[in-house]
Amino acid sequence: MTTPSYIFLAGASRGVGREIAQCLTSQQFKVKALLRTDATRHELETMGIAVVLGDAMNVEDVERAMLGDEPIDAVITTIGGLAKDSTRADYIGNKNLIDVAVKAKVKKFILVTSIGSGNSVVALSPQILEALQPVLIDKEKAEQHLIGSGLNYTIIRPGGLQSESATGNGVLTEDPRIAGMIHRADVAQLVCRCLNSDAANNKILSAVDANMLFGQPQFEKFNVD
Template identity: 25%
Template sequence: MNVLIVGANGQIGQHLVDVLKEEGKHTPIAFVRKEEQVKSFEDKGVEARLGDLEASVDDIKGKMDGIDAVVFTAGSGGSTGPDKTLLIDLDGAVKVMEAAEANGIERFVMVSAFGADDRDKWNEEIKPYYVAKHYADWWLMDSELTYTIIRPGALKNEDSKETVLIKDAIEETDDYSIPRVDVARVIAASLDNEKTFRQAFDLTTGDSIIEEALNQLQ
């Protein structure tokens, strides 16, 4: 599949590009917002498309020719205010979903946030971020897209552990962290694993090999 990675220049996005290239099963295509980012990906042999999540749905749709699946891992970033969180993490995400539907793309993977489905788990300091993720996830679940929603815990820049804990078993751990590269590996493994279709789950480091953990989803 040709996989459009929205937010490819982010840390998880960059890991995902590398993982997909390494595995060779799917072709990563980067969706980025700056010309220099396009060149950076092209220099390492990855097709990149320049786009803006604050543009119209039609503009975003125009970047999706030849795409088979979309991964949304974009975010406004920690240095922006609630206004950008609303425009990127919520409205930007929904516009990408609308564009995918309009282009006949069925497969959609969303990188959300740990506990975004449960208001009692929201961090008050970044509550607008959780609100955006919560409602973007609900829009996706209410769509006709074949979605997977991955809600990773605290993200770390560490080497891959290659083992994870997902869904209900999450209550059994005291460590809610996960390396960003392992989030990317879970995304890659989810793309054509039917056990993950129309599923949403929290994700941390655990003791299960990624494929085994995903295959336990029901």
């Protein structure tokens, strides 16, 4: 009998990562989550998620979590920090996850970053870019490390995040000029759809709510199905 494989999730304690955890478990995926602290452990375990304590900034912790007996099919990471933080996981933490995922021979790696990273810098105003610059630089470094890793990847760059319930209006686009808002629950739904989408392989996609765009730009939606 083969051991069932897992989706490995980093960032499940809050925000988009928590919404992804709920989306995955609702679809009966087996999920293993890396948590820095015990704070949300009980909640995640109640959802049926296998929890491993460890810090993504420590590569040994990541290896212990990801290179165990249970095979990892895919990795999803939403980890990051704020511009004011002295230490952020946006690059180093995600780099560790990418490097260990290569060792684990995972089939897919989904990295959630932000509009404003990489070539989507053109989507944001100079004022917003100045405020977010340290974070966006780290996010772009993580994106480039993933692209160069040889892994099958999808990079998803959400717009401004809100915490309300999903609207169902979340869309993806390869157009780096698009900016807008999106609910975290809608980002999670898009991530889960990309997980099983060959069309999303090796793509960089911006995620916005079709009804919450900045301006009224015309753009081509990306179909993940």
